Amino acid sequence: MYAYDTYDHAMVNARVAEFRDQVDRRMKGELTEEEFRPLRLMNGLYLQLHAYMLRVAIPYGTLSADQMRKLAHVARRYDKGYGHFTTRQNIQYNWPKLSETPDILQELADVEMHAIQTSGNCIRNVTTDQFAGAAADEVADPRPYAELIRQWSTFHPEFSFLPRKFKIAITGAAQDRAAVKWHDIGLVLKKNETGEIGFEVLAGGGMGRTPVIAKSMRDFLPVPDMLSYLEAMLRVYNEQGRRDNKYKARIKILIDAMGIEEYTRQVNAEWEKIRHVPIDVPEKEVARIKAFFAPPPLAVSADDVAEVTELANANFIFKAWLNNNAGAHKVPGHAHVTISLKPHGGIPGDASDAQMDLVADLADAYSQGEIRVSHEQNLILPHVAKKDLPALWAKLDEAGLGTANAGLLTDIIACPGLDYCALANTRSIPIAQSITERFDDLKRLMDIGPLKIKISGCINSCGHHHAGHIGILGVDRRGDENYQLLLGGSGAEDASKAAILGPGFNEVGIVDAVEKVVAVYLGEREDEESFLNAYRRLGPDVFKEAVYGTD
Amino acid sequence: MAKKITGPQLILANRLDDGRAVFLTASGTWSNTAADSAVAENEAELDTLMTVAQAADLANLVVSVTPVAADTSGDAIAPAHIKFAMQARGPSVRADLGYQVSPNWEQ
Numbered sequence: 001m002y003a004y005d006t007y008d009h010a011m012v013n014a015r016v017a018e019f020r021d022q023v024d025r026r027m028k029g030e031l032t033e034e035e036f037r038p039l040r041l042m043n044g045l046y047l048q049l050h051a052y053m054l055r056v057a058i059p060y061g062t063l064s065a066d067q068m069r070k071l072a073h074v075a076r077r078y079d080k081g082y083g084h085f086t087t088r089q090n091i092q093y094n095w096p097k098l099s100e101t102p103d104i105l106q107e108l109a110d111v112e113m114h115a116i117q118t119s120g121n122c123i124r125n126v127t128t129d130q131f132a133g134a135a136a137d138e139v140a141d142p143r144p145y146a147e148l149i150r151q152w153s154t155f156h157p158e159f160s161f162l163p164r165k166f167k168i169a170i171t172g173a174a175q176d177r178a179a180v181k182w183h184d185i186g187l188v189l190k191k192n193e194t195g196e197i198g199f200e201v202l203a204g205g206g207m208g209r210t211p212v213i214a215k216s217m218r219d220f221l222p223v224p225d226m227l228s229y230l231e232a233m234l235r236v237y238n239e240q241g242r243r244d245n246k247y248k249a250r251i252k253i254l255i256d257a258m259g260i261e262e263y264t265r266q267v268n269a270e271w272e273k274i275r276h277v278p279i280d281v282p283e284k285e286v287a288r289i290k291a292f293f294a295p296p297p298l299a300v301s302a303d304d305v306a307e308v309t310e311l312a313n314a315n316f317i318f319k320a321w322l323n324n325n326a327g328a329h330k331v332p333g334h335a336h337v338t339i340s341l342k343p344h345g346g347i348p349g350d351a352s353d354a355q356m357d358l359v360a361d362l363a364d365a366y367s368q369g370e371i372r373v374s375h376e377q378n379l380i381l382p383h384v385a386k387k388d389l390p391a392l393w394a395k396l397d398e399a400g401l402g403t404a405n406a407g408l409l410t411d412i413i414a415c416p417g418l419d420y421c422a423l424a425n426t427r428s429i430p431i432a433q434s435i436t437e438r439f440d441d442l443k444r445l446m447d448i449g450p451l452k453i454k455i456s457g458c459i460n461s462c463g464h465h466h467a468g469h470i471g472i473l474g475v476d477r478r479g480d481e482n483y484q485l486l487l488g489g490s491g492a493e494d495a496s497k498a499a500i501l502g503p504g505f506n507e508v509g510i511v512d513a514v515e516k517v518v519a520v521y522l523g524e525r526e527d528e529e530s531f532l533n534a535y536r537r538l539g540p541d542v543f544k545e546a547v548y549g550t551d
Numbered sequence: 552m553a554k555k556i557t558g559p560q561l562i563l564a565n566r567l568d569d570g571r572a573v574f575l576t577a578s579g580t581w582s583n584t585a586a587d588s589a590v591a592e593n594e595a596e597l598d599t600l601m602t603v604a605q606a607a608d609l610a611n612l613v614v615s616v617t618p619v620a621a622d623t624s625g626d627a628i629a630p631a632h633i634k635f636a637m638q639a640r641g642p643s644v645r646a647d648l649g650y651q652v653s654p655n656w657e658q
């Protein structure tokens with residue numbers, strides 16, 4: 001893992017001291033709310049419906065066990081004993097006191113964490129594949145590049161006041177688990193014919209009220225050119241992106257207006273001017289950063305472990321968990337394990353302080369002290385020896401963390417919605433709870449297979465509903481909560497935009513509609529066909545008919 | 552100039568220190584309970600309440616002062632719109648948090 005140097009420490013500590021002074025002046029009335037609001041937002045502090053909300057960055061979703069213990073401590077000491085892991089691989093606390101926020105930030109700084117650039121029109125926390133450095137199918141670990149982008153973008157003077165927020169995602173594997181095509185910039189690590197590593201560069205993706213899938217603008221950018229090329233991409237956007245209307249200020253709108261060819265031309269022209277000034281980092285520094293992400297010392301061992309097979313044959317739930325929540329690791333004899341934060345009837349993405357402490361202890365015992373957060377709102381132990389899986393599962397299951405549903409219908413993404421969020425039209429969490437209760441049968445879920453449901457409480461799309469195989473969007477219908485059903489989206493390498501099926505439903509009707517859609521799929525699927533592929537083959541009409549009737 | 556209103560209104564804000572939703576009462580204090588709200592039946596009454604509320608904003612007691620439609624049909628006064636009604640109750644998915652527990656649940 002990356003470790004702060006003295007410069008990083010000094011920078012983050014100075015920021016905490018500065019914010020402490022700002023909070024103090026606000027409490028005394030020396031700053032008005034109007035003056036203070038942008039300052040608190042720069043430190044990740046929002047005002048929500050019931051309280052303040054603090055968003056803490058988890059750079060590229062990687063946490064040490066000690067950092068997780070600190071997150072648990074903050075939840076216990078300053079909040080109400082829980083936190084919410086988000087689609088941006090961050091954690092949000094729902095109840096911090098304004099006057100205590102500087103203390104929270106100081107405690108976080110002690111374990112090299114902060115809330116900088118979690119809000120505002122800057123380059124936000126770079127997100128990546130939750131299995132980075134562990135997945136068997138990756139070309140290279142994307143995290144050293146994500147860390148370079150983090151260092152380049154943090155407090156970047158030119159890019160601190162962009163037309164709008166800016167989100168970069170990076171994946172090191174062809175199977176896209178980071179939804180890179182739904183980001184302002186997506187980077188896909190790949191090898192060229194000579195075996196050299198570089199990036200496919202995509203630009204102009206985004207959700208919100210105008211969902212757009214990013215377009216490819218460069219098939220192969222050599223790794224050493226990454227930062228100067230990003231700088232050129234940001235500069236063209238910063239100079240030409242619209243500032244008159246915040247709904248038209250994202251890069252997706254600029255690229256739509258000028259065309260990806262023209263945007264690429266301008267970026268390339270800008271890049272020619274700057275590519276030889278020292279923006280890109282010398283090889284020695286890249287090597288230093290890469291060393292922080294060196295693969296852990298895992299001993300190669302056999303992939304077949306007798307105790308694991310025996311328990312799987314004896315216990316269906318363990319077998320399901322092994323199948324759904326444990327995945328292929330680079331090093332034979334190991335697995336990466338997804339800890340589901342989606343217990344049936346529970347709140348997607350929430351974890352209690354005790355659960356966070358337990359995950360930290362399990363990471364120390366079984367996963368080289370490393371933890372990941374996924375954009376699907378689960379936690380991951382990236383490096384587990386297969387022989388340890390039975391013991392690990394038993395401990396997780398005892399703490400309510402053993403739900404065997406990773407990637408299945410009940411592994412639902414849901415934004416906080418109207419239970420917390422001041423921008424919401426409707427609640428999201430209760431819909432997720434009702435769906436998981438309706439489908440509370442592991443055999444049925446495994447028969448249905450991979451199916452991603454994603455729920456947002458308003459068009460801002462924090463719950464990724466545009467990218468859901470089944471998406472649910474909350475709308476305000478004359479003061480009542482109403483839910484639209486969307487089908488056919490994907491956040492993976494085959495990205496697609498979900499389409500609205502028809503009129504919306506109330507909170508019971510939407511769950512019935514999901515059940516009808518699933519029934520159509522089960523009736524119509526061919527062989528091993530997934531829900532998404534069946535929808536793509538069948539089109540919306542048969543689903544529409546089942547949900548709304550023929551007339 | 553008085554704001555045009557179509558029905559009874561109450562005044563909602565967040566406490567500066569902890570952000571908790573609070574309601575302006577007839578005596579000019581802020582209550583934890585929506586039922587204690589002062590209700591403005593017309594524009595002149597709303598103006599009077601807003602003047603009191605904005606003074607509290609300036610005195611660094613509350614932020615985000617918002618007049619919202621009041622539902623006065625039931626036993627207790629409550630915000631009419633679902634969004635503000637949620638603010639008065641606390642998160643529906645955590646029955647252990649919010650005004651459903653007690654007016655002083657946050658302590």
Ligand code: HEM
Nearest residue numbers: 086087088182205206207208209415416421423460461462
């Ligand atoms: C609760 C406080 C939150 C507020 C005020 C908020 C606000 C917003 C707004 C205004 C947008 C639209 C941006 C645009 O279209 O330009 C947005 C997008 C987004 N937010 Fe949130 N959000 C919140 C919570 C969350 C949470 C909890 C998550 C993760 C679960 C999240 C993840 C995202 C994502 C992934 C997008 C889509 C980005 C895109 O448009 O490409 N947000 N948010």
Ligand code: SF4
Nearest residue numbers: 415421424457458462
């Ligand atoms: S999608 Fe809307 S309701 Fe959900 S968290 Fe984002 S802003 Fe709030």
